[in-house]
Amino acid sequence: MSLVGSNKGVTLRQLLVAIGEPLVESWTPALDPVVRGVAILDPDDEPGSYPGELVLVIGARGREAARYVRAAARGGAAAVAVKAGPPAERLADVAAEAGVALVGVAADIRWDQFGTLVREVLDAAALAEGLGDAEPGDLFSLAQTLAVLTAGSVSIEDAGNRVLAYSRSDDEVDELRRLSILGWEGPETYLALLREWGVFQRLRSGEDVVRIDEHPELGIRRRLAVGIRAGSQHLGTIWVQEGREPFAERAESALLGAARLAAVQLLRGRSGGDRSPQRLVTGLLDGTASADLVAGRLGLDPATPAVVVAYAVREVIADRPAHELHRVEAIDMVSMHLASYRRGALVGASGSRIYGVLPGVAGDADTRQLGALVADIALILRRRTGVRVQAGIGSPVTGLAEVVTSRAEADRVLDAMGSDRVAATIADLRAEVLLGAVAALLREQPGLRDPAVTALTRHDAEHGTDIGPTLLAYLDALGDVRAAANALHVHPNTVRHRVRRAAAVSGVDLADPRSRLACHLQLLLTQRPG
Structure with a gap:
């Protein structure tokens, strides 16, 4: 069906x-x-x-x-x-x-x-199919497409009832639409009537489509309206006036979809996501923009030392407008706080992460001071948005042309962070970052794995034994049997027996430091894949 x-x-x-x-x-x-x-x-x-x-x-x-x-x-x-x-x-x-x-x-x-x-x-x-080659952020194109789908005349207003865009129409328009478009805002007499009828209250309190009956004596035709929302925030309203023909069958569904698209467009416009400075910062971070060009456009010295900070939201927000609202708020808050630390701070976004480029950060003392500020910002973002935020800090580099390296380190820190940290530097997690890189290499190139360790893992799976986890605990403890036994809550003799079985089953030479290290790394991948 x-x-x-x-x-x-x-x-x-x-x-x-x-x-x-x-x-x-x-x-x-x-x-x-x-x-x-x-x-x-x-x-x-x-x-x-x-x-x-x-x-x-x-x-x-x-x-x-x-x-x-x-x-x-x-x-x-x-x-x-x-x-x-x-x-x-x-x-x-x-x-x-x-x-x-x-x-x-x-x-x-x-x-x-x-x-x-x-x-x-x-x-x-x-x-969106009706937008054709139009600019995706163009509210006028959105209004025109919605007019086609609803068979009505569309106007899009902000939260202050100011008209942002409207559809072209050969159909008859009523007095309310004519005055609204001519004055770029709803006339106060009609706005008062809508308030009296409770229309605005319903538009601001939920996502349901509101139906407004025809009032010939007032020159008002039948209408559909829906609030443009991001979470609990009211951003504006879309109105559709009925013309000579009745509304299309799926007019209300199309109107609801248009409101969600409009919410994202309004929030992106508010965040300045299309402004040249943000595009320059993003280009600087991914290496597609010249450091000299960015420095010249933004008034910076290309030879100034800098460090990159990366913020990541760790929870998925299914509501797209609410997600975009949180993203906008996060960019604004990160910009404000980093600018208070360094006047020339640059902020941009790439994918789901927000990046700050901080000029003038050169040494360990600067990095430690920055770490406290970065952690505070992450906690503020969590209190404001209700979602968990973590931050990674790369190493200082000697000029803007090298911020790509600092950005890559900041990303690696975020990838290696456990859930118990709010913020960390590359120096804090260098070992974890290295282990993560080795694990990624072993995943990408399985031919590098030791067949002996693979055989050990297969033996555990087939016989229901715990030889692999025991050997990993033993290697983690640098061969201290008692420490490994305490970690596993078993008797030390059990550890000794399982380690001997590991050597017998797999053939791993635990007396050879290089074989032991390779075995340890592979066990970290197979026994602790997270």
């Missing part, structure tokens, strides 16, 4: 990012098909045709769901969604054989909730 469709659709990866990883995950990451619709496959129904659709397999899990995954694949499905759970994860092999992408949905989310989330993403995609 098909529920909704979009001509161009979105890729599965885009869909999953929009919905959020806590709710859904891909079990076939190599596949990224375009999803153009969503459909339901109930075990009580006969499988049908699902070209380009995400098929929700309801009422079947684990092995029972395998036949429906295959049936959906035969019907041309782009992807299949099943409820997550240990038995269900084995369905990835079934999906791979059938040539269809497989998505696992969190066990505690209802299918109707998940279907609604998917439809909202596809609705937004359908709305």
Whole structure:
């Protein structure tokens, strides 16, 4: 049973990012098909045709769901969604054989909730399809597209009822729309009536579409309206006036999708995300902009020493406007606090991380002082946004041309940080960063791994033994049997026995320092993959 469709659709990866990883995950990451619709496959129904659709397999899990995954694949499905759970994860092999992408949905989310989330993403995609070659941040293009989808006349206002954009229309407009556009704000007499009818209160208190009846005696035609929101913050309103023809069938759904797109555009405009200085800073950080050019444009000495600070939000915010609001607030707060420390501080964003370039930071004393400030900013961000924020600090470099190196170190620090830290420098976590780089190398090039250690891990899996973890604890303790026994809560003789078994099973030469080191590194990867 098909529920909704979009001509161009979105890729599965885009869909999953929009919905959020806590709710859904891909079990076939190599596949990224375009999803153009969503459909339901109930075990009580006969499988049908699902070209380009995400098929929700309801009422079947684990092995029972395998036949429906295959049936959906035969019907041309782009992807299949099943409820997550240990038995269900084995369905990835079934999906791979059938040539269809497989998505696992969190066990505690209802299918109707998940279907609604998917439809909202596809609705937004359908709305964006009408933008063509227009500038994506252009509210006028958004208003024009919405006018087509709703068969009405659209105006977009900010929270102060000032008109930001409106659609072109050959249709008749009422007095309220004419005066609003001519004056670039709603006339006070009509605004008073809307307040009296409770329209503004409803627009500001929720995300529901508000219907305003026609009032011929006042020259007001029927309208739909929705608040533009980011979390609990009201950013503005979109109004759609009915013309000669009734509203389109999916007008309210299109209006809701437009409000969410408008929220992101308004917040990006507020953050200055398209301003040249931020683009210059981002280019400086990734090495695509000349340090001399950036210094000249921003009034800095290219030879000044500098250090890069990186901030990362560690929790996913599924609500896209709320996420964008937090991002805007974070950029503003980081900019303000870093500028108070160094007047020439530069702030930019790349991906999900926010970066600060601090000129004039050159020595250990400066770095220690900066570390305290960076940690304070991370804590302030958490109190303000309610999400956990961590910060990594790279090493000072001798000029702006080298900030790429400091930025890379700051990123490595963030990647190596445990959940117990708020902020750290590369000096604090150099060992962890090195181990992380070695582990990444072993993952990328499995041919470098020692077959003896691989055999040890396989032996534990096949026989249910704990030889690998015991050997790791023994190596962590530098061969101190009693310390390893205390860490594992076992008798020292148990440790001795298991270490001897490790050498016998795998053939690892624990007397050779190099073999011991290689074994230790590989065990860190296999026994502590996180």
